[in-house]
Amino acid sequence: MTRRTVLICSWLEPELVERIRRVDDRLEVLHEPELLGLPRYIADHTAPVTRTPEQEARWRQLLARAEILFDFDRSSGPELATRAPRVRWVQATSAGIGDYVRKMGYAESMPETVFSTASGVHARPLAEFCIMVMLAFHKKLLRSLRDQRERRWDRFAAGELDGQTLVIVGVGRIGKEIARLAKAFGMRVVGVKRTIAGVDPQSLHLDALHAPGDLHRALAEAQNLVLIAPHTGETSGMIGARELATLPQGAVFINIGRGALVDEPALIESLRSGHLLGAGLDVFAEEPLPPANPLWSMENVIVCAHSASTAYRENERITDLFCRNLRRFLDGEPLLNRFDHALGF
Amino acid sequence: MTRRTVLICSWLEPELVERIRRVDDRLEVLHEPELLGLPRYIADHTAPVTRTPEQEARWRQLLARAEILFDFDRSSGPELATRAPRVRWVQATSAGIGDYVRKMGYAESMPETVFSTASGVHARPLAEFCIMVMLAFHKKLLRSLRDQRERRWDRFAAGELDGQTLVIVGVGRIGKEIARLAKAFGMRVVGVKRTIAGVDPQSLHLDALHAPGDLHRALAEAQNLVLIAPHTGETSGMIGARELATLPQGAVFINIGRGALVDEPALIESLRSGHLLGAGLDVFAEEPLPPANPLWSMENVIVCAHSASTAYRENERITDLFCRNLRRFLDGEPLLNRFDHALGF
Numbered sequence A, B: 001m002t003r004r005t006v007l008i009c010s011w012l013e014p015e016l017v018e019r020i021r022r023v024d025d026r027l028e029v030l031h032e033p034e035l036l037g038l039p040r041y042i043a044d045h046t047a048p049v050t051r052t053p054e055q056e057a058r059w060r061q062l063l064a065r066a067e068i069l070f071d072f073d074r075s076s077g078p079e080l081a082t083r084a085p086r087v088r089w090v091q092a093t094s095a096g097i098g099d100y101v102r103k104m105g106y107a108e109s110m111p112e113t114v115f116s117t118a119s120g121v122h123a124r125p126l127a128e129f130c131i132m133v134m135l136a137f138h139k140k141l142l143r144s145l146r147d148q149r150e151r152r153w154d155r156f157a158a159g160e161l162d163g164q165t166l167v168i169v170g171v172g173r174i175g176k177e178i179a180r181l182a183k184a185f186g187m188r189v190v191g192v193k194r195t196i197a198g199v200d201p202q203s204l205h206l207d208a209l210h211a212p213g214d215l216h217r218a219l220a221e222a223q224n225l226v227l228i229a230p231h232t233g234e235t236s237g238m239i240g241a242r243e244l245a246t247l248p249q250g251a252v253f254i255n256i257g258r259g260a261l262v263d264e265p266a267l268i269e270s271l272r273s274g275h276l277l278g279a280g281l282d283v284f285a286e287e288p289l290p291p292a293n294p295l296w297s298m299e300n301v302i303v304c305a306h307s308a309s310t311a312y313r314e315n316e317r318i319t320d321l322f323c324r325n326l327r328r329f330l331d332g333e334p335l336l337n338r339f340d341h342a343l344g345f
Helices: A014-021 A053-065 A077-083 A098-104 A123-138 A141-149 A173-184 A212-219 A241-246 A264-272 A314-330 B014-021 B053-065 B077-083 B098-104 B123-138 B141-149 B173-184 B212-219 B241-246 B264-272 B314-330
Strands: A004-008 A027-030 A068-070 A089-091 A114-116 A165-169 A188-192 A208-210 A224-227 A251-255 A276-281 A301-303 B004-008 B027-030 B068-070 B089-091 B114-116 B165-169 B188-192 B208-210 B224-227 B251-255 B276-281 B301-303
Touching: A004 A014, A004 A053, A004 A314, A014 A027, A014 A314, A053 A077, A068 A314, A077 A098, A089 A314, A123 A141, A123 A173, A123 A251, A123 A276, A123 B123, A141 B141, A141 B301, A165 A173, A165 A212, A173 A188, A173 B173, A188 A212, A208 A212, A212 A241, A241 A264, A251 A264, A264 A276, A301 B141, B004 B014, B004 B053, B004 B314, B014 B027, B014 B314, B053 B077, B068 B314, B077 B098, B089 B314, B123 B141, B123 B173, B123 B251, B123 B276, B165 B173, B165 B212, B173 B188, B188 B212, B208 B212, B212 B241, B241 B264, B251 B264, B264 B276
Parallel strands: A004 A027, A004 A068, A068 A089, A089 A114, A165 A188, A165 A224, A188 A208, A224 A251, A251 A276, A276 A301, B004 B027, B004 B068, B068 B089, B089 B114, B165 B188, B165 B224, B188 B208, B224 B251, B251 B276, B276 B301
Antiparallel strands: none
16 A cells, blocks of 8 residues: 655644544654744744754655645745655645745746645635625724724714625635625625636626626726735736726725735825725735835725634634545545646636 | 695605605695704704794694604604694604603603604614624724734734624514524524514524523523614613623624613623623613713724614615505505504514
8 A cells, every 4th residue: 555645834733633644544644743833823824933953854854755745835935846856736725826836936846746725715704804894894884993992972874785886806716705795785796707708697696797808897886896816917916096996986995815916006095085985905015014004004994914814714624625635636536726837826 | 635744853865855745645745954953964863953933933833733753853852742733653763762752751642643663774784783793803803903003914813703603682674684694604593582482483594593581591602692672671681790691702792772781881891801702882871872981992892873773875765664654654554663652662
């Protein structure tokens, strides 16, 4: 019986490691938590790692044996190919890995290695984040909290999601889940998607579906706009000053995709002028968001520190996905969520 | 043809008054906006009124003729019976009118007059408020906003509504709408209702339905609790220290009913101790909330100035209801939302 060696590369709850071990007798799961970064919060997959020289040597030994990685080894970065020459598959813990894989040059250095993303795992928390942001702005929560800090009792009327239009740019699993919740609130939901041929909008909980060429037509009616497209050559900077100006006055802007999708200075200007009612931002051109960035102090902005997708149950869901993929790997079946270097997602 | 005289008693958009006029030729609609209080916000129904002696005399003339009132005449208060002796029906603009009607003594002074509430009109904005508050606490929005004010990039993991239990005390039209939205988020929803005999929980979007006698059993599993029961002798102070202690650690408490439903000092203590994760409060023991009340400054409290139900489209919805009721009144049919003095709602 050929054994397959799995190396756990970021902190994972022991009971979840056990669940991985139990998938199949043919697996050898290497898990030495003292060699991994200590998580700063639940489901932290980018915790800084410090190892003694002895620990680093030990880690290199594990890498040299590993055929399957649970998460990228961020301590190796671009050296991964040379340090882990036997690796055939990396299961990522993030959905949007295109930027990282490109930066590390893995397409060139590890041409035989399959990468699979955690796409789908973050759908629920991200969809909840979008609904929360739309409610917060249209129902004037931030105004209410400011009144509260000043102990001011000032009654007010507010909008509601019912009857509003939401445009979602990028309708993968996350976009579909946002659409499903938005429909429950009585919103009209329009999707913009790279490939729309043969796609039934209703199957994605959408009232209408447009190709990227019709982006402007969609934006013109977007009282709410959510960006959740992957970052690729096509989507980079897709929302600039002209696109923001196309949004109706008083629109709510949400970015849970990647900061590079939007021209950040143009976004700041659109928020300053009051053209946008508000923005809920989980991703930024530069992360961590630099202290001098004006977005921090804008009263109509909710800054989330790239944490909108991070839920208490995240590692449990990633482990579920990994276990399903392990069975497929052992059975020679195609992996779920296989990353495509050419597409970038 | 007998004409019926309608008097508009709080500020209403002219186009909505026109809609009322068009209901039937038998209606004479008295609308003199200069005699009404100027709204401080859209759908303000308690705006202070100041009239010159001449204006007050004119107002008394209108009251003397009126048979149907759109909204209470708050400038008359307990004198309404003597000033408006021909009134047979008052259409309120609020859903919870029990406290006001009791305080004004209308059951005694106007025994022949029918009161109808605006029940149902506020279901959507209030349901959206409840979802917003649950999301804000479980997804750590207030923490995120505090980090933002200090320009601190601090990644975090958070909870989600999916899989949580919500208990709704009072399942009328508002409670049912809250339940419907909560089910879309994958929550388990339990109702507590005065009369449950013959009620199918599923018809109210509930997973389970309890009578008030089983309140404690329901509270023990309430990771989220919404109070939306009317204020009556039975519900007054129904949530005290013991009931709050019965809630699981980390529960979210929401009151959109009436302040008198809860023992406010006990609630403050439960929030201070950290037993409750947070509270979203639209109603208070005393309104406006007194400046010295500790709720104002608590970091785990969202104070909304009794505005959670006030939506831009509120007057439109109340007018729709009033027009339907006018047709019923003219046709001698029973009114929708008829208030029952004995029940208090």
